[in-house]
Amino acid sequence: MSKIIFDCAVSLDGFFAGDNRGPENPMGNVAHLIHSWMFKQKAFWQHLGMDGGEEYGADSKLIEAVFARTGAYIMGKRMFEEGEVAWPEDLFKADVFVLTREKREPWVQKGTTTFYFINDGIESALEKAQQAAKGKDVRIQGGANTIQQYLNAGLVDEFFIHTAPVFLGSGIRLFEGIDANKYDLEIMEVIPSDLTTHVRYKLKKK
Amino acid sequence: MSKIIFDCAVSLDGFFAGDNRGPENPMGNVAHLIHSWMFKQKAFWQHLGMDGGEEYGADSKLIEAVFARTGAYIMGKRMFEEGEVAWPEDLFKADVFVLTREKREPWVQKGTTTFYFINDGIESALEKAQQAAKGKDVRIQGGANTIQQYLNAGLVDEFFIHTAPVFLGSGIRLFEGIDANKYDLEIMEVIPSDLTTHVRYKLKKK
Numbered sequence: 449m450s451k452i453i454f455d456c457a458v459s460l461d462g463f464f465a466g467d468n469r470g471p472e473n474p475m476g477n478v479a480h481l482i483h484s485w486m487f488k489q490k491a492f493w494q495h496l497g498m499d500g501g502e503e504y505g506a507d508s509k510l511i512e513a514v515f516a517r518t519g520a521y522i523m524g525k526r527m528f529e530e531g532e533v534a535w536p537e538d539l540f541k542a543d544v545f546v547l548t549r550e551k552r553e554p555w556v557q558k559g560t561t562t563f564y565f566i567n568d569g570i571e572s573a574l575e576k577a578q579q580a581a582k583g584k585d586v587r588i589q590g591g592a593n594t595i596q597q598y599l600n601a602g603l604v605d606e607f608f609i610h611t612a613p614v615f616l617g618s619g620i621r622l623f624e625g626i627d628a629n630k631y632d633l634e635i636m637e638v639i640p641s642d643l644t645t646h647v648r649y650k651l652k653k654k
Numbered sequence: 655m656s657k658i659i660f661d662c663a664v665s666l667d668g669f670f671a672g673d674n675r676g677p678e679n680p681m682g683n684v685a686h687l688i689h690s691w692m693f694k695q696k697a698f699w700q701h702l703g704m705d706g707g708e709e710y711g712a713d714s715k716l717i718e719a720v721f722a723r724t725g726a727y728i729m730g731k732r733m734f735e736e737g738e739v740a741w742p743e744d745l746f747k748a749d750v751f752v753l754t755r756e757k758r759e760p761w762v763q764k765g766t767t768t769f770y771f772i773n774d775g776i777e778s779a780l781e782k783a784q785q786a787a788k789g790k791d792v793r794i795q796g797g798a799n800t801i802q803q804y805l806n807a808g809l810v811d812e813f814f815i816h817t818a819p820v821f822l823g824s825g826i827r828l829f830e831g832i833d834a835n836k837y838d839l840e841i842m843e844v845i846p847s848d849l850t851t852h853v854r855y856k857l858k859k860k
Contacts, residue, residue: 460815460839460855461829462668609666613841613855617834623667628823633666635819638851640844647851649666649819 450581451605452574454588454595455514456622457482457644459612463619464592474530476619482612485643486511496536506639510646514608518542519584520577522570524594525550528563537561543580545573547594570597592620600627602653606636611645629654656787657811658780660794660801661720662828663688663850665818669825670798680736682825688818691849692717702742712845716852720814724748725790726783728776730800731756734769743767749786751779753800776803798828806833808859812842817851835860 458464459482466476485504486492491511493500521540523531525548531539538559545564555563566573577586588598598604609622631651639646664670665688672682691710692698697717699706727746729737731754737745744765751770761769772779783792794804804810815828837857845852 461832462827611853613839615829615832615834615837615839617832621668623821626667626821626823628821631821633819633821635846635848635851638844638846640841640846642841645841645844645851645853647817 450519450578450583451585452588452598452603453514453518453585453606453608454590454598454604455608455610456590456595457486457610457612458622459614459616459619461615461617462621462623463616464590464622466616466619469526469530469591469620471530471533474534478616478619481614481616485610485612485641488643495541496539498536504641504643507641507643507646510608510610510639514587515541517585518587519581520545521587521589522547522573522577522594522598523589524591527589527591527594543577544589545577545580547573570594570601570603574598574603592622592624595622596625600625600630602630604631604651606648606650608646608648611647613644656725656784656789657791658794658804658809659720659724659791659812659814660796660804660810661814661816662796662801663692663816663818664828665820665822665825667821667823668827668829669822670796670828672822672825675732675736675797675826677736677739680740684822684825687820687822691816691818691847694849701747702745704742710847710849713847713849713852716814716816716845720793721747723791724793725787726751726792727795728753728779728783728792728800728804729795730797733795733797733800749783750795751783751786753779776800776807776809780804780809798826798830801828802831806831806836808836810837810857812854812856814852814854817853819850 466478469476489508490501491508521544528546537557538561540561543562545566548565552565634650636650637648672684675682695714696707697714727750734752743763744767746767751772754771758771840856842856843854
C-alpha cells in the first residue's frame with residue numbers, strides 16, 4: 449500500500465538546515481556537512497545523470513531504495529524557492545507538489561519532473577500526490593516546517609533519519625514543536641555506517 | 655588513558671528531560687519514556703542491588719560497560735537536587751563532584767558513594783574527579799547544561815547517545831548551543847536494538 453514518508457539528514461544536534469537559508473544560500477550552506485554521506489555515493493550522482501562518488505554498500509542502497517519507492521513529492525514554498533535556482537533539471541523524475549500561496553501554471557521540465565503549485569492546503573496536496581504516485585509512496589521532501597505540519601496532522605507512516613556526526617550549533621531543527629501525543633514510534637531498521645547513522649521508524653497513530 | 659565521557663538517553667526530538675524539572679518532578683516525569691530501554695535491563699537493577707529486568711544482550715552489556723569504566727562522576731546542582739531526594743543510597747559507588755555555589759561538607763553515603771560540593775568551577779571539578787578516578791574515566795553525568803559546559807570548553811573525549819523512539823515535543827535539549835567549531839566527530843560504534851539506538855562518538859579538538 450502506498451505510504452507517506454520522509455527521508456532526511458540532520459546534524460547530531462538535530463538541525464535540518466543552517467541559519468540564513470535562502471535562494472542565494474541553499475540550506476544555509478550546511479549541505480556539505482550533513483549530506484556528505486550522500487555526496488560520496490555513486491547512486492546519488494547516477495540519479496542526477498552525472499559521474500562521481502564511490503560505492504559504499506549499505507549507504508548507497510539507501511539512496512536507490514528511496515528514489516525507487518517514491519512516486520511523487522511534496523515540498524514547501526521556501527524549499528522550492530531555494531532549489532528552483534540551484535537544482536539540475538529533472539532532479540525528481542516525478543510530480544512535485546509545492547505548497548504555496550502563489551498562483552502559477554505547472555512547470556514542466558525536460559524529462560519527467562513537473563512542479564504543481566498547490567494553494568489549498570496540505571491535505572489537498574497529499575491527495576493530488578497520492579493520485580500522481582500511482583501506488584508508489586509519497587515523500588514529504590521538506591523543509592522542516594512542511595514535515596512538521598504533516599507529522600502533527602497525523603499523516604506520516606514512516607521515515608528515515610540520517611544523523612551526521614557533526615554539530616551545527618544553530619539553524620532550523622527537523623523536530624521542533626512535534627506533537628508528542630500523536631504517534632507510537634517503532635524502530636524498523638538501523639544501518640550502521642562510519643559516515644552517518646541511518647534509522648528507519650514506523651509511526652502508528654495513537 | 656583516562657577519558658572524559660558522557661552517556662545519555664534522549665528522545666528522538668533531542669530532549670534530555672521534560673518540562674518543569676525539579677526535586678518533586680525528577681526529569682520532568684519523562685524517565686519512563688526515554689530510559690525505558692535501561693529499566694528493562696537486569697544489569698541496571700543489579701547495579702542498584704535490586705531484582706528486576708531481563709537480559710537483552712547488547713543493551714545490557716552497555717550498562718555494565720559504562721559503570722565499569724567510570725571512576726568518578728561530575729554533575730550539576732540541579733541534577734543533584736533532583737536526585738538527592740529520589741536516588742537509592744550508594745547509587746554511584748564512586749566519588750561524585752557536584753558543581754554548586756553551596757558550601758557543604760562531603761556527604762558520605764553507606765557503601766562507596768561520596769558527594770563532594772565544588773565551588774570553583776568546572777575545571778577544578780574535573781581535576782578533582784580525575785584524581786579520584788584513579789586511571790578510570792570521568793563521567794559527566796548531567797544535566798544537559800553541565801554537559802554543554804564541558805563540551806563547549808573542549809574537555810570531552812567520547813560520548814554515548816541512546817536515542818529512544820519517542821517524541822517529547824518540549825523540554826530540555828541535550829544539544830543546545832553547542833559550539834560547532836570545537837570538535838571533529840567520529841562514529842566509533844553503532845549498536846542497533848529494537849529498544850533504542852546506541853551510538854558512540856569520539857571527539858577530536860579542531
